[in-house]
Amino acid sequence: MLLIVSNKTDLATDYLIIRLHERGIPFLRINTEDYLSLWDVCFSIGKNGTNVAIRKEGQESLPVGTFIGAYIRQPKIPDLDIIDCDKEFAKREIGETLKSLWRAIDENVWLNAPHRLLRASNKPEQLTIANSIGFNIPDTYIGVNYENIKNFYKKHSGEVIAKAVKHGFDFNGDKARVAATQKIDEATLISLKDYASIPMIFQNYITKEHDIRVIVVGGKAFATAIDSQSHEETKIDWRLSDCYKIPLKQYEVSLPKKIKKLCIDITKRYNLRYSAIDLVLGKDGAHYFLELNPNGQWAWIEQLNIHKIRDAIIDELLFSRG
Ligand SMILES: Nc1ncnc2c1ncn2[C@@H]1O[C@H](COP(=O)(O)OP(=O)(O)OP(=O)(O)O)[C@@H](O)[C@H]1O
Ligand SMILES: [Mg+2]
Known part of the structure; x- marks a missing residue:
């Protein structure tokens, strides 16, 4: 049995659920906004050890040990119908109880364990690690000091x-x-x-051939090129394609062996089983690491029929290392 934790409106989770149905794999989905209204969790901690179980309305109570794989995407705290002055307290208590549930599940059963997601989410640290393991990275300055920013600007000729x-x-x-x-x-x-x-991140501008999103699942890496350079509006930031309603060509691309290995290595370095890594291929032929999103979006890549990410995630969940 798999555990799927998300919120009510996460389309990527819906999409994953469709595939679970197609493959006939049993799962329990809980949306965190429904905690206390449609499901709850009980902790019994005593001489006989700790028992933690989830009970969803109309279903049998399931001990957390039942789950061989657990997936989490964008949990939200329920919006409680209580007076404002008690809301912050209630939200904090709920947040802590949910955190206790996440902790009650073996960290290797999760894809990815919530505390590992948090640990992996810091860009300056990611750049430091990427640099130390052999990725090319843009030269980077982070801070607010005007003189330093000006010098950095001069160093890179504007x-x-x-x-x-x-x-x-x-x-x-x-x-x-x-x-x-x-x-x-x-x-x-x-x-x-x-x-x-x-504070902002300042980097030297990499003249790009294209952007690349690499989805790492376990020991696999799926790379997709994003043709950001064919439109003036998306040359600097391809995410503006949504605002300008410019559909960008995207296609499977193969990575040099070394870059593929580095993507898998940095994911492992953070003890993650999944990551979405942003790279760019420079006009100089080099791949540059920009950032790692430990819970980054993958659904659109499958919807465009470029890679079968859902099956990779499901297979990885079934092959839990708990
Ligand atoms: N040093 C750089 N040179 C050229 N383009 C860059 C550079 N850094 C980022 N970009 C572009 O900006 C866009 C977003 O990149 P990136 O993922 O690094 O930004 P972000 O703000 O960290 O994103 P996110 O919101 O996903 O955390 C991409 O189109 C990328 O090519
Ligand atoms: Mg990004």
Whole structure:
């Protein structure tokens, strides 16, 4: 039996569930917003050890040891119908109880264990590790010091981009905004004097052949080229293709052996069984590591019929190492 943890609106999870049905694999899906209304979890901790079980409405209670594989994507805290002054307290208690459930499941049963997701999510550290294991990375400065930014800009003859330290998406209620990667010009540089109170990542601008998303599942790596350079609007940041409604060509691409191995190695280094890695192929013929998304999106790659990611994830879940 597999455990699938997500939220009610995650399309990638829905898509995975369809494949589980097609393959006849038994699973229990819990959406975290439904905790307390449609399912709950009980912990009995005593002389006989610890027993943790999930009970979904209308179903038998399942001890967590039943699950041979557990998948998690974007859990959300339920929006409780209680007075505001108690909400923060209640949310914290719920968050901690859910965390206790995640911890009650062997970390090797998870793809990926939630605490490992958290551990792997820091871009400056990723760049440091990528650099140390042999990836090419863009030269990087992170900070707010105007003199340093100016010197970095000069060092790279004005060929510099700025991007977010955490990630380039900002959710305000239901509205999503993209803090796109931007190329810095002289005027922007001068304006940073006033507003560089927010730290940013500055890197030398890599002139690209194309972007690449690599999905690593266990020991496999599936690479997809994204033809970001055929449109002016998407040359710097291909994610703007959604805003401009420009469908970009995407296709399977093979990676040099060394780069493929590095993708698998950095995923293992973080003790992950899944990752979505952003690379670019430079005009100079070199592959550059940009970042690793430990729970990054994969569904669109399968919807475009480029790679069979769902089967790889399911096979990896069935081959749990717990
Ligand atoms: N140094 C760089 N040179 C050229 N393009 C870059 C550079 N860094 C990022 N980009 C471009 O910006 C876009 C987003 O890249 P990246 O994944 O590094 O950004 P991010 O803000 O870290 O993304 P996320 O929101 O996924 O965390 C891609 O189109 C990528 O090619
Ligand atoms: Mg990215």
